[in-house]
Amino acid sequence: MTAPTMAAPRTKSNRTSSNFELNSWLFMRGSGVLLLVLVFGHLFVNLMLGEGIHAIDFAFVAGKWANPFWQVWDLAMLWLALLHGTNGLRTIINDYATKPNTAFVLKTLLYFSTFVVLVLGTLVIFTFDPCIDPSSTLDVCQTQ
Amino acid sequence: MWSWVAHRITGVMLFFFLFAHVIDTAMVRVSPEAYNTAVETYKNPIVGLMEVGLVAAFLFHGLNGVRVILVDFWSKGPRVQKQMTWGVLVVWVVLMVPFAIRHLANVFGGGS
Numbered sequence: 001m002t003a004p005t006m007a008a009p010r011t012k013s014n015r016t017s018s019n020f021e022l023n024s025w026l027f028m029r030g031s032g033v034l035l036l037v038l039v040f041g042h043l044f045v046n047l048m049l050g051e052g053i054h055a056i057d058f059a060f061v062a063g064k065w066a067n068p069f070w071q072v073w074d075l076a077m078l079w080l081a082l083l084h085g086t087n088g089l090r091t092i093i094n095d096y097a098t099k100p101n102t103a104f105v106l107k108t109l110l111y112f113s114t115f116v117v118l119v120l121g122t123l124v125i126f127t128f129d130p131c132i133d134p135s136s137t138l139d140v141c142q143t144q
Numbered sequence: 145m146w147s148w149v150a151h152r153i154t155g156v157m158l159f160f161f162l163f164a165h166v167i168d169t170a171m172v173r174v175s176p177e178a179y180n181t182a183v184e185t186y187k188n189p190i191v192g193l194m195e196v197g198l199v200a201a202f203l204f205h206g207l208n209g210v211r212v213i214l215v216d217f218w219s220k221g222p223r224v225q226k227q228m229t230w231g232v233l234v235v236w237v238v239l240m241v242p243f244a245i246r247h248l249a250n251v252f253g254g255g256s
Contacts, residue, residue: 029213036206043199048243052250053192056183058176061169078166085159092152113163121166124173133176 024087031080038077062130062138071125078121086114147229151208154201161198192251196244203239207232 047053064070089110097103131141171179185191211228215221221228 029209029216032206032209032213036210039202039206043202043243047195047199047250048246052247053187053195054250056186058172058179061172061179081158081162085155085162088152088155089159092156117163117166120170124166124170128172132173136176 028084028087031084035077035080035084038073038080041073042077059138061128062140065125065128066130066140075122075125078125079118082114082118082121086110147208147211147232151205151212154205157198157201158205187251189251192248195251196247199243199247200236200240203236204232207235 046056065074090107093103093106093110097106130136130138168182168185169179171182186195208229211225211232214228215225
């Protein structure tokens with residue numbers, strides 16, 4: 001019977017070296033700081049100013065997305081929040097799903113749903129049409 | 145330890161809300177009526193209370209995240225991490241109080 005072998009300390013692992021975990025660790029911190037600003041601004045403008053939540057309707061969204069500033073803001077928030085959250089859930093799955101098959105299934109579901117929501121959200125921001133209703137009374141739809 | 149647990153729980157909460165929020169916002173691509181019906185849900189008093197919980201979760205997660213960053217990158221961070229936890233809670237209360245007053249007044253008070 002042979003004793004189990006153990007690599008000497010500080011020998012290079014034979015796995016292909018990848019900086020993915022380091023990069024995702026850095027991404028969590030960078031995106032986290034940006035999201036704090038983006039989500040804080042989003043909540044302040046939508047819930048604290050004016051009539052707060054009562055002001056939010058189709059016309060409110062049309063007014064905001066008429067301005068490229070808010071389109072970029074919301075797009076950045078969408079991508080950063082989804083990637084930040086997906087990486088967070090990936091970490092949680094790695095920590096708690098002890099069976100490799102369970103972890104694989106959960107991560108597949110996670111990546112698939114993130115992809116769907118990311119594409120959906122991006123398309124909504126870029127293809128938004130304030131005059132989708134032909135009888136719209138919004139100002140932007142009156143000049144056509 | 146508990147702030148680590150709370151960071152995970154609030155993170156998962158925010159992530160699942162994000163999915164719901166992208167889908168309700170996507171109703172703007174269906175019709176103004178579909179979107180207005182979807183956001184009407186958010187103006188319901190019970191949902192209004194849940195929004196306070198959601199903002200509470202966001203603010204905790206964001207402020208505690210700043211603390212984590214300071215522990216990782218600031219040379220004095222690990223030594224003062226406990227004081228920073230108290231700092232997180234103080235700033236959290238300072239931001240939550242005006243938000244809760246304003247938002248609950250909007251949800252339960254006037255407005256249409």
